[in-house]
Amino acid sequence: MMDITVNGRRHRVEAEPDVPLLYVLRNELGLNGPRFGCGLAQCGACTVHVGDDAVRACVTPVSSVAGKGVTTLEGLGALGRLHPVQQAFVDEQAAQCGYCVSGMIMTTAALLKKTARPTEAQIRTALAGNLCRCGTHMRILRAVRRAARA
Amino acid sequence: MRTPTLSRRRLLQGTGALVVTFSLPVILRAQSPAPSRARDQLDTWLAIGQDGRVTLSTGKVELGTGVETALSQIVAEELDVAVARVTVVQGDTALTPDQGPTVGSKTIQLGGPPIREAAAEARQTLLTLAAARLGVSVDKLAVADGVVSGGARRVTYAELVGGQRWSRAITKSAPPKRVAEYSVVGRPIARVDIPAKVAGSYVYVQNVRVPGMLHGRVVRTRAAGATVDSVDADSVRAVPGLVKVVHRANFVGVVSEREEQAVRAARELKVAWRSSDSLPDLAALYDVIRRTSASEKVLTSLGDVQAGLAGAATSLSASYQTPWQMHASIGPSCAVADVRPGAATVWSGTQHSFGLRAALGKLLGLPPADVRVVWVEASGCYGHNGADDVAGDAALLSQAVGKPVRVQWSRQDEHGWEPKGPAMVIDVRGGLDAAGRVTAWDYTVTTPTHSTRPQGEAGNLLAGREIGMSPRAGLIGGDRNAKHTYVFPTDRVVVRWQATSPLRPSALRGLGASQNSFANESFIDELATAAGADPVGFRLRHLSDARARAVIERVAALARWDPRPSPKASAARSGGDAAVGRGIAYAQYETETAYAASVAEVEVSRRTGEVRVRRVWVAHDCGLIVNPDGVRNQIEGATIQTISRAIKEAVAFDRAGVTSLDWTSYPILTFPEVPESIEIELIDRPDQPSVGAGEPAVCPIPGAVANAIFDATGARLRTMPFTPERVLAALR
Numbered sequence: 006m007m008d009i010t011v012n013g014r015r016h017r018v019e020a021e022p023d024v025p026l027l028y029v030l031r032n033e034l035g036l037n038g039p040r041f042g043c044g045l046a047q048c049g050a051c052t053v054h055v056g057d058d059a060v061r062a063c064v065t066p067v068s069s070v071a072g073k074g075v076t077t078l079e080g081l082g083a084l085g086r087l088h089p090v091q092q093a094f095v096d097e098q099a100a101q102c103g104y105c106v107s108g109m110i111m112t113t114a115a116l117l118k119k120t121a122r123p124t125e126a127q128i129r130t131a132l133a134g135n136l137c138r139c140g141t142h143m144r145i146l147r148a149v150r151r152a153a154r155a
Numbered sequence: 156m157r158t159p160t161l162s163r164r165r166l167l168q169g170t171g172a173l174v175v176t177f178s179l180p181v182i183l184r185a186q187s188p189a190p191s192r193a194r195d196q197l198d199t200w201l202a203i204g205q206d207g208r209v210t211l212s213t214g215k216v217e218l219g220t221g222v223e224t225a226l227s228q229i230v231a232e233e234l235d236v237a238v239a240r241v242t243v244v245q246g247d248t249a250l251t252p253d254q255g256p257t258v259g260s261k262t263i264q265l266g267g268p269p270i271r272e273a274a275a276e277a278r279q280t281l282l283t284l285a286a287a288r289l290g291v292s293v294d295k296l297a298v299a300d301g302v303v304s305g306g307a308r309r310v311t312y313a314e315l316v317g318g319q320r321w322s323r324a325i326t327k328s329a330p331p332k333r334v335a336e337y338s339v340v341g342r343p344i345a346r347v348d349i350p351a352k353v354a355g356s357y358v359y360v361q362n363v364r365v366p367g368m369l370h371g372r373v374v375r376t377r378a379a380g381a382t383v384d385s386v387d388a389d390s391v392r393a394v395p396g397l398v399k400v401v402h403r404a405n406f407v408g409v410v411s412e413r414e415e416q417a418v419r420a421a422r423e424l425k426v427a428w429r430s431s432d433s434l435p436d437l438a439a440l441y442d443v444i445r446r447t448s449a450s451e452k453v454l455t456s457l458g459d460v461q462a463g464l465a466g467a468a469t470s471l472s473a474s475y476q477t478p479w480q481m482h483a484s485i486g487p488s489c490a491v492a493d494v495r496p497g498a499a500t501v502w503s504g505t506q507h508s509f510g511l512r513a514a515l516g517k518l519l520g521l522p523p524a525d526v527r528v529v530w531v532e533a534s535g536c537y538g539h540n541g542a543d544d545v546a547g548d549a550a551l552l553s554q555a556v557g558k559p560v561r562v563q564w565s566r567q568d569e570h571g572w573e574p575k576g577p578a579m580v581i582d583v584r585g586g587l588d589a590a591g592r593v594t595a596w597d598y599t600v601t602t603p604t605h606s607t608r609p610q611g612e613a614g615n616l617l618a619g620r621e622i623g624m625s626p627r628a629g630l631i632g633g634d635r636n637a638k639h640t641y642v643f644p645t646d647r648v649v650v651r652w653q654a655t656s657p658l659r660p661s662a663l664r665g666l667g668a669s670q671n672s673f674a675n676e677s678f679i680d681e682l683a684t685a686a687g688a689d690p691v692g693f694r695l696r697h698l699s700d701a702r703a704r705a706v707i708e709r710v711a712a713l714a715r716w717d718p719r720p721s722p723k724a725s726a727a728r729s730g731g732d733a734a735v736g737r738g739i740a741y742a743q744y745e746t747e748t749a750y751a752a753s754v755a756e757v758e759v760s761r762r763t764g765e766v767r768v769r770r771v772w773v774a775h776d777c778g779l780i781v782n783p784d785g786v787r788n789q790i791e792g793a794t795i796q797t798i799s800r801a802i803k804e805a806v807a808f809d810r811a812g813v814t815s816l817d818w819t820s821y822p823i824l825t826f827p828e829v830p831e832s833i834e835i836e837l838i839d840r841p842d843q844p845s846v847g848a849g850e851p852a853v854c855p856i857p858g859a860v861a862n863a864i865f866d867a868t869g870a871r872l873r874t875m876p877f878t879p880e881r882v883l884a885a886l887r
Contacts, residue, residue, distance in 0.1 A: 024415045032414055037362040040534075043566040044483050047818040050485055078355035084855045091353045098345060098784055101792055102219025102535030103352030110353060120823030132826040136818060138485050139219055139535045140795030142829040144788070 009070055011036070012080030022068035027051045029067045030077060038078025038107045042136075049135035052108035053077050059115035078107040081114060090114045093152035094145070101139035108135050113149050122153055185863075192252050197280070197321040199252050200273035201230070207301050207313035208278055209234060209241045214254030215266040216246040216506065218350065219535040220849050221785035222262040224346045228781055229267055232339040233274030233331060235298035238313070238347070246530025247509040256507035256608060258538070258662060260847020263781055264748070267845060271331050277321070279329035334779060334841040343784035348532075360504045360531040361489045361563060367848045369398055369493065370414040371552035371560040372421035373618075374407040377571055377812040378430035380656065380762070383407060390425035396605055400424065401555040406621035408552050418565075432810030434657045441874075443478045444580045444601055449651035454638050456647055463595025463645030469685050470595075472879025475581040475674040476859075476874040478805035481815070482576075483823060486534025487569040488541030492549035493559035494519060497524045503546040506532025506608075511543050513611030515550050518619050524592070537796070539661035541573040543609045547616035567816045572617060575806055576663030577603050577656050579633065581674035591686030593697055595645045600674070602607070603632025603656035605666035632666030636699045636854060638746040639675045641697040658806070658813065668744060669797055669853040673875065676740035676858025680721065680865065689718040690739050690862065702776050705838060706752040707741050710774035713836050714739075714754035721862065726869040734759045735769075738862025742854035748778035749851035750838075753794065755859040759867045761886060764879030768798050768860055773852055778843035786848045790835050793852035799824035801857040802877045 006013050007022065011034060020029045025044070030036045030053070039062050042050030046061040053062045054076040082088035087095065090113050100106045109132065116123060116131040123131070128149050137145065192199055202210045211230050217223040227241040244250050246257075254266050282303065286293045291305035298304075299361035301312040311317075334340075351357035386407055388400040396416035401408045407426055411417035435443040464470055491502040499521055505511040508528040516523040533542055545562055553560040564572075579602045586595040607628040613619035614626040634650040681692035691711045698704050710716075715739065722738055736759070756770040773790050780786055803822055807814045815821035861872045870885035 020413075020415065028415045031362075035364075036355070037359070040359075040361065040486055041563060042487070043818060045566060045817055047566075048485055048609075064302075078353075082354065084350055084354045084356060086234075087350075087354065094353045095345070095349055098349060098788060100219075100346070100349050101221070101351050101788060102532070103349065103357065104219075104484075104534035107354055107355060118223065129826040134825075136485055136823060136825065138483055138537070138796065138823065140792035140799075141788070142795055142824075142826060143791050143833055146826070 007071055007076060011075045012077060018069050023066050026033050026065040026067045026070055027062035030062060036079055040104055040107055047110040049112060050105050052111040054111060054115060057118055059112050078110060089155045090152045091147040097144050097148040097151060099141055099144035099148040101141050105135060105137045109145055113152060117153055145153045169820050181579060194252050195324050197273055197276055197323050197325050200270060201277050203312050203316050205313055205317035207311055209236055209409050210244060211241060212251040213270060214252050215262045216244060216257045216530045217532050218257060218398045220259040220789055221346050221782060223348055224344060225263055225781045225785055226270055227347060228339050228344055229271050230274045232272055232337055236280050236301040237786045238339060238344055240301060248508050248512045248528045253509040256510060258506055260849040264846045272327055273325055275329040275331040276325045279317055281312055285310050290354040319521060331430045333704040341780050344782055358531060360502055360533045361486055363491045363502045363531055365491060365493060365559045368561055369410050369412060369556060370417040371408055371410045371549060371562040372417045373548045374421050374424055374426055375572060379812045381428045381430035384427040387425040391423050393421045394423060399556050401552055404622045406551060406618050410552050412557050430811060433651035434808050434810050435586045437808055440578055441580050444578060447653045449601055449653045452650050454634060454648040454650055458645035460595050460597045460645045460647040464584060464586045467594045468589040470586040471681055471685055472584040473678055473681060473873060475677060477579045478875060479578045479658055480576045480663060480804050481806055482537045482540040482573055482802055483821060484534040484536055484540050487566055488545040488562040489563035490546040490549040491559060491561045492553040494550055494553040497525055501546050501550055502529045502531050504542040505530060510610045511546055514609035514613045514616055517613035518547055518616060519550055519554055537664040539608050541569055544617040551618050570816045570821055571813045574607055574659045574661030577605060577660035579667060579670045582753050583674060583678045585678060585682050587682060587686050591688055593643045593682060596643045597647045599649045599651060600637045601651040602667055603653040603660045604628050604630045605632030605660060605662055607659060607661045612729040622876050632662060634670040635666045635745055636671040636742055640700055640703055640743045640746060665850040665853040669857055672742040672854035673857035676855060677861050680862045686722055687720050690721055691716055692694060692718060694741060702750050703743060706750040706774040706776055709836050710752040710754050710772050711736050713774060713834055714772040721866040722869040723866055726867060732760055732762045734761055734867040736863045736867025738859045738866055740855035740858030740862060744851035744854060748846040749848060751775050751851040751855055753855035753859045755863045757860060757867060759864055759882060764882035766802050766864060766882060768830050771830050771833045774838060775852060776840060777848045778840045778847050779845045780837060780839045782843055783837055786837060787835050790852045791833050794833055794856055795824060795829055797856035801860050802876055804876055859872045
């Protein structure tokens with residue numbers, strides 16, 4: 006048993022301390038925004054924020070976030086009150102299957118928090134570890150630029 | 156009749172639900188039989204609820220390509236309702252008609268027309284009812300968002316039929332709207348699924364959870380064709396949460412209470428495997444393909460090719476080789492199965508719920524009627540990936556424990572065991588006369604089948620094969636786009652079908668289309684160079700089809716193509732590092748549907764051999780466009796995915812099995828590597844039927860990139876992918 010704070014709320018969770026945060030978020034807290042992609046920190050589909058940092062929930066032991074604030078896609082915004090980055094993805098129709106898009110949005114939100122007006126190279130570098138197989142990259146780049154202007 | 160507001164999909168989306176109920180939607184009339192699935196019955200396709208919502212039931216499914224939106228547009232157009240009023244129930248064997256698998260860019264082309272007919276029939280029925288109710292003739296009625304007006308009175312669709320069955324056949328006598336009347340079809344309507352996808356509330360099959368659900372994992376070794384000698388169930392006795400170790404012949408899996416427990420049990424379970432080095436040496440792959448026995452089929456035979464070659468002023472020959480490649484979906488395949496005696500329900504991201512149902516029935520020993528497959532969108536599939544296999548895994552594990560079981564493959568499972576797009580070898584010979592016109596074309600592609608979908612065969616599922624069932628498949632797809640559309644005086648196109656292949660082959664976006672187009676469009680460029688001709692002009696000289704000529708002319712204009720022969724004059728220079736060039740390629744998908752032409756601009760590092768595709772231009776004609784932004788999204792995706800396949804991707808294996816087991820051993824194109832821009836020109840043809848838009852744009856990319864590398868450097872790349880090693884070797 007341990008307590009973790011996710012999207013501003015404290016939760017008591019049952020998982021063993023070494024269980025990846027991703028499993029706890031999805032299976033114990035029912036937060037489906039972060040997605041299992043590789044379990045190897047290679048694809049970015051599971052990206053969440055711990056504090057202001059974008060981290061890979063698939064390789065982050067749940068015990069390591071005790072006492073820190075975790076934010077998932079659901080904590081960023083929801084239907085009817087989307088975060089500006091989420092809204093930019095809608096405005097640019099920047100998804101196909103959308104499986105990777107949670108990680109894209111979380112990585113972008115973390116980037117823009119630190120670098121409000123990123124250059125094209127900074128955007129591409131920030132997203133270099135987020136894989137998209139549908140080939141939605143051009144739209145995602147447009148969405149990030151749009152969010153940076155918002 | 157179903158109550159649309161209770162439709163499973165919206166219920167899930169509306170609540171972000173974690174729980175899927177097992178009950179069928181409410182049947183309003185107690186005397187009504189179960190919902191119709193006969194294709195000639197209007198009730199099979201459409202329902203109008205008491206709240207005025209329109210529910211479309213379709214066997215086609217959303218694979219991330221936007222068809223839920225496009226099909227909604229077709230219904231909204233014919234019925235004169237807002238797109239937002241339309242709900243789509245997809246791929247549920249209990250609720251939807253069987254429209255065949257969602258493949259081959261065929262959803263709008265083949266899935267759309269019966270839906271359009273049904274909606275037209277529904278509109279005609281509604282107008283007849285409204286005319287009687289309002290006391291005016293049908294031709295005096297107007298409809299706006301489901302409200303029928305006539306004279307000074309109004310009545311809504313819901314008031315006319317809300318919640319009731321149609322109980323009528325589709326007569327096909329109701330005329331669909333004329334294209335000139337369209338106000339919804341042809342517009343870039345925003346995708347209906349994207350808001351929930353960016354908010355995290357969209358329900359993917361990976362998110363389906365049912366009451367009492369356990370977590371399963373399969374245990375597979377990397378080695379192809381390995382068999383199980385023994386399973387030591389005691390080796391995981393101490394792993395917390397273990398429910399059962401399941402072992403049937405060569406199928407091994409574990410079921411646990413929690414997901415991380417299943418992951419651990421699968422990792423720690425001791426299995427004694429027996430395997431042999433059954434795969435060929437990867438370095439000799441293409442020689443092995445050439446030596447493998449094959450059955451030959453002639454696809455085109457026009458004139459005397461031998462005479463055409465013999466009489467040519469110049470003759471050329473070349474061989475092109477393409478590797479095994481994978482779908483590489485970002486989310487590993489997942490399914491939830493609840494198998495009880497006499498009734499099974501399986502939630503799956505399959506492309507064909509009905510074909511999977513029949514295969515699962517055989518796998519489980521149940522009649523198909525006792526199996527319900529409920530499609531739920533998965534991570535993008537791009538063809539036949541592990542979606543069906545994992546459903547078989549979950550079904551066997553659920554049957555073994557008598558409880559619902561969720562299985563999500565690991566990354567290694569997906570990379571290692573998804574069916575893959577097979578390697579191909581293509582040999583071409585051609586001749587030119589003294590005036591630089593093609594006199595002969597002789598093309599032979601060697602390929603295994605590109606489709607081993609379940610289609611009712613349990614042996615086509617990994618789990619079925621592992622418990623001793625035999626796979627069965629036809630010879631499909633390796634010949635796609637082998638036939639070109641150029642007009643040559645002598646022409647021969649042959650496919651050599653291999654009966655066997657080292658890995659399990661199946662459909663990867665376009666099947667053989669992009670590989671065959673790579674060979675066709677590289678060789679036509681080689682002939683253009685031999686003729687000293689501009690590649691655009693050379694193609695146009697050998698094409699008569701006006702739509703084919705149009706995409707080439709339009710993409711050349713879009714890219715501000717400079718007419719001159721390739722390679723460019725500076726290509727021979729060895730000084731300087733970066734060489735820039737451009738190439739064009741074109742194809743008509745399947746040699747009979749959509750037209751796509753692409754120009755690629757590449758930068759090649761002479762020092763490192765690295766290829767960067769900087770800019771791409773595409774001209775595209777898929778007939779009547781239903782949703783232009785949806786088509787653009789598909790073209791961009793096809794272009795980027797195929798650039799990745801052309802310059803980076805090849806499945807590696809050793810003699811035992813696949814070694815490309817993660818994203819570092821099978822890298823795909825990343826953000827720093829994608830082009831600076833992709834410019835698209837859509838050629839709308841309202842007078843032509845809609846044909847698919849998901850795959851045509853995969854055809855021209857490999858050829859355009861190879862031709863651009865040649866233009867930049869004078870080095871001809873004939874084996875995909877165009878890796879730095881291959882480029883450096885070609886430069887030497």
